Amino acid sequence: MVAAAHRISRGSDFDRTLKTGVRVTTRDLVVHVLPLTGSTTDPCGPRDPDVATVGGPWLGLIVSKTVGNAVIRHRVARRLRAAFHxxxxxxxxxxxxxxxxxxxxxxELSSIELSEQIADALSRRRVREAFDPSDRQALR
Structure with missing residues (x-):
């Protein structure tokens, strides 16, 4: 499981990731990834100083009521945290x-299937370019 220290809990961090991160969709997930590098210009401003910037990665989940009732949403969230781990x-x-x-x-998906979709999202070209801008020239 993902420790509480590795979960995104602040709205500002959610907003930052959703607005400036790279969005990738898989069959069952929409994934937003934001590498925190010093060279990134972020329109949301600097990250809050009282939040640690080492020891990531951090995970934030959005599991809305359209997924199901509270029991089902919590089950999906647990599986997503296990897949992320x-x-x-x-x-x-x-x-x-x-x-x-x-x-x-x-x-209907298991943690293993969700883990495969997260791996698929991380292997996409747009995400690789976000992690290493020098890959942009090498990939073309």
Missing amino acids: QRRADFRIPQTMMVIRARRSTV
């Missing part, structure tokens, strides 16, 4: 924020 080593930059929006179809 399995994929923590896939982040090129540890100081990364990821917000995952669950779609209705995630109800």
